[in-house]
Amino acid sequence: MSEGKRAFLKMLAIVSAILSLLPFTPIIEFVAPAVAAKFPRRKIGNVEELIPNSYKIFFYPGDNDPYLTNMLIRLPDGQYRAFNRVCVHLQCLVRYYPQSTYAQWKGQPTIECPCHGSVYRPSDAAPIGGPAAQIGRGLVLLKLEIEKKSGDIYVTGMVGQVGFGRYVNEKTDPLQPVEA
Amino acid sequence: MLDLVNQLFDETVDWVKQRLDRTSFAAIKMNVPERFLSPLALLGVLTLIMFVVLGVTGALLLFYYVPTFEGSYGSVVRINDDVTYGLMLRNIHYHASNAMVLLAIIHMFNYYFKARYKSVIRGEILWLTGVILGAMTVLEAYTGYDLIFNERAALAINIGRALSYGTPFIGDILGQILIGTGIQDLVLRYYSLHIFIIPMMMLLLLGLHIPRVFILDIPVTMISVGSIVLLGGLFPVELGTKFEPTVPLGIVLPEWYLTGLYAFIRSQIHPWVAGALLPGLLLVAFALVPFLDRDRTMTVKDRPFFTAMGVAFIGQIILTTVWGFRADNIFKPLKQEADLPIDPVIFNASLIIISAVSYVAIYGYYRWKTIQAKAAPRAPPPRKPKRSYVSTRELIAIMLVLIAIQIFLNFTALQAHLTGIRNLVLVQVGVILIVFGMLFHAIRVYLKEPLFKKVLLQ
Numbered sequence: 001m002s003e004g005k006r007a008f009l010k011m012l013a014i015v016s017a018i019l020s021l022l023p024f025t026p027i028i029e030f031v032a033p034a035v036a037a038k039f040p041r042r043k044i045g046n047v048e049e050l051i052p053n054s055y056k057i058f059f060y061p062g063d064n065d066p067y068l069t070n071m072l073i074r075l076p077d078g079q080y081r082a083f084n085r086v087c088v089h090l091q092c093l094v095r096y097y098p099q100s101t102y103a104q105w106k107g108q109p110t111i112e113c114p115c116h117g118s119v120y121r122p123s124d125a126a127p128i129g130g131p132a133a134q135i136g137r138g139l140v141l142l143k144l145e146i147e148k149k150s151g152d153i154y155v156t157g158m159v160g161q162v163g164f165g166r167y168v169n170e171k172t173d174p175l176q177p178v179e180a
Numbered sequence: 181m182l183d184l185v186n187q188l189f190d191e192t193v194d195w196v197k198q199r200l201d202r203t204s205f206a207a208i209k210m211n212v213p214e215r216f217l218s219p220l221a222l223l224g225v226l227t228l229i230m231f232v233v234l235g236v237t238g239a240l241l242l243f244y245y246v247p248t249f250e251g252s253y254g255s256v257v258r259i260n261d262d263v264t265y266g267l268m269l270r271n272i273h274y275h276a277s278n279a280m281v282l283l284a285i286i287h288m289f290n291y292y293f294k295a296r297y298k299s300v301i302r303g304e305i306l307w308l309t310g311v312i313l314g315a316m317t318v319l320e321a322y323t324g325y326d327l328i329f330n331e332r333a334a335l336a337i338n339i340g341r342a343l344s345y346g347t348p349f350i351g352d353i354l355g356q357i358l359i360g361t362g363i364q365d366l367v368l369r370y371y372s373l374h375i376f377i378i379p380m381m382m383l384l385l386l387g388l389h390i391p392r393v394f395i396l397d398i399p400v401t402m403i404s405v406g407s408i409v410l411l412g413g414l415f416p417v418e419l420g421t422k423f424e425p426t427v428p429l430g431i432v433l434p435e436w437y438l439t440g441l442y443a444f445i446r447s448q449i450h451p452w453v454a455g456a457l458l459p460g461l462l463l464v465a466f467a468l469v470p471f472l473d474r475d476r477t478m479t480v481k482d483r484p485f486f487t488a489m490g491v492a493f494i495g496q497i498i499l500t501t502v503w504g505f506r507a508d509n510i511f512k513p514l515k516q517e518a519d520l521p522i523d524p525v526i527f528n529a530s531l532i533i534i535s536a537v538s539y540v541a542i543y544g545y546y547r548w549k550t551i552q553a554k555a556a557p558r559a560p561p562p563r564k565p566k567r568s569y570v571s572t573r574e575l576i577a578i579m580l581v582l583i584a585i586q587i588f589l590n591f592t593a594l595q596a597h598l599t600g601i602r603n604l605v606l607v608q609v610g611v612i613l614i615v616f617g618m619l620f621h622a623i624r625v626y627l628k629e630p631l632f633k634k635v636l637l638q
Contacts, residue, residue, distance in 0.1 A: 028353075028357075031357050032353050032356035032357045033356065033361055062362055062363075064249065064250065064363075064425065065249070065362045065364075065425070066334070066363060066423070066424075066426075067341075067362070067363060067425075068363075069425055069426060088342075088345070089342065089451060090338050090339055090342045090445070090451060091337075091339070091341045092338060092428070092429060093425075093426070093428065114428045114517060115428070115429065115517065115520070116520060116521060117521065131448065134450060135346070135451075161345075161352055161356075163341050163342075163345050163355055163359065164351060164352050164355055165345075
């Protein structure tokens with residue numbers, strides 16, 4: 001057999017080997033599941049529970065996952081917001097501060113991380129200070145629904161990925177609770 | 181009677197050896213040294229022995245460990261407090277892991293300074309697999325101490341998550357690979373990585389890393405394993421506080437081999453740059469060393485540039501590792517959360533200073549030595565003739581004393597076990613193993629040849 005023929009056959013064998021491995025590449029979806037979590041509609045509180053400028057903590061969608069603790073915030077102007085608590089910097093759990101501990105935001109409420117000093121804005125959880133501002137992603141937003149009759153507050157979903165955070169977009173983010 | 185036993189032993193060994201010749205076992209050449217070697221020559225073997233110790237103790241710990249988020253900490257508490265010998269196995273497992281990381285680091289630097297990676301001796305693949313194995317050792321240790329799910333594990337898992345999410349372009353996918361759909365997936369992923377995936381990959385790589393001639397120094401092996409057990413008794417491993425999702429972490433530190441990276445992360449650069457990009461570049465730099473240092477010189481003083489680079493790097497490792505334990509100022513102990521952020525200007529400046537100082541000092545020293553040596557070449561010192569310094573009577577006396585110590589320690593260890601002083605048991609068992617190593621060494625010094633030469637040498 002000539003050298004050229006042999007090289008050609010070798011090349012065909014390599015192509016065939018690659019083609020037989022190709023169908024196995026989607027295995028990545030087994031390791032990185034496309035559906036991160038299911039989001040049930042769950043009651044988390046009532047409008048009469050919180051006074052303005054306060055917050056409470058709840059688990060969603062799981063029940064004991066440390067990275068699925070969230071906070072329902074009532075802003076000073078009476079509006080409701082809910083965010084996941086995992087900081088985008090090093091995954092510590094953030095808290096709502098009715099009065100910021102930083103001189104820069106004196107007298108204003110902030111969301112702050114106790115570990116490395118990241119600061120977020122309570123109205124949309126955009127990073128405004130500390131290492132999170134450098135990373136540039138905000139906290140995961142929880143979609144809220146308020147039942148008009150009973151005043152019960154429900155969570156219906158999440159915007160962003162817990163731990164990774166979300167790219168804050170003032171226009172498209174569903175910040176306002178839906179009234180039902 | 182004694183002759184018969186001896187003959188039977190030899191014949192059995194011969195029978196087994198002939199059959200083993202048909203297996204791949206025959207390809208491994210075991211070298212059992214008949215005298216005391218420099219421990220530097222044994223670092224690789226000792227690392228492997230720690231790997232074996234970790235495999236054995238880890239396999240036993242599997243019987244009680246529960247890989248769930250709610251159950252893991254409780255199962256470790258149970259191993260610690262209730263399971264018979266549980267604390268001992270956990271102690272040995274913990275100290276052997278620290279020893280393995282430390283030995284691997286020293287092993288790497290030893291071969292770096294001796295230029296054992298060079299093309300002249302075809303050492304590139306040994307070096308490359310060694311670098312990968314070193315990185316995997318740290319990953320194995322990292323996934324291991326995370327399985328306890330105490331606060332230290334929480335910090336480590338948090339940083340692991342932040343590093344995978346922080347990766348540019350593929351961060352969200354990487355994060356999903358590490359975490360799956362939630363904390364329970366993460367627990368099982370770290371678990372399977374720790375007990376199966378990483379160790380199996382390391383075993384495969386070991387096939388490319390262990391040289392064909394393999395030094396098995398029984399006394400040094402026994403003394404090292406004994407020291408691990410002894411250390412386990414003297415410095416028992418801690419449990420830490422349980423990781424409670426709703427309680428802020430407070431001040432926790434990673435294990436000592438990661439405090440260097442932690443200092444970088446604390447110095448306010450982007451966490452992915454500090455915790456993933458920098459160590460990654462470092463690994464690449466180490467992997468490339470054989471392709472950068474290409475000439476035929478092998479000694480430390482003939483390669484002043486690479487020697488000085490190595491020393492400067494050790495200086496950086498020590499500085500960052502120590503700083504990881506300290507406050508924003510390296511001379512201040514870490515007491516409150518406000519001390520965590522390190523000023524990047526001071527941090528990087530001190531890194532540059534320590535690198536420059538070590539580099540200039542070492543480079544200058546070896547240049548000066550070379551110039552001096554050229555001016556006045558010195559004759560090598562005369563070799564001392566070897567001599568045996570143990571007589572038969574002395575050997576028997578030494579062995580009897582050592583065996584008496586072993587008998588005594590066996591009794592006291594049993595007594596300590598029965599009275600429930602578990603740390604003392606570990607100390608005594610450690611000393612028993614060390615004594616065995618000494619006894620073996622005494623015999624080989626006397627015989628001037630390995631005791632089981634026939635068995636192990638081909």
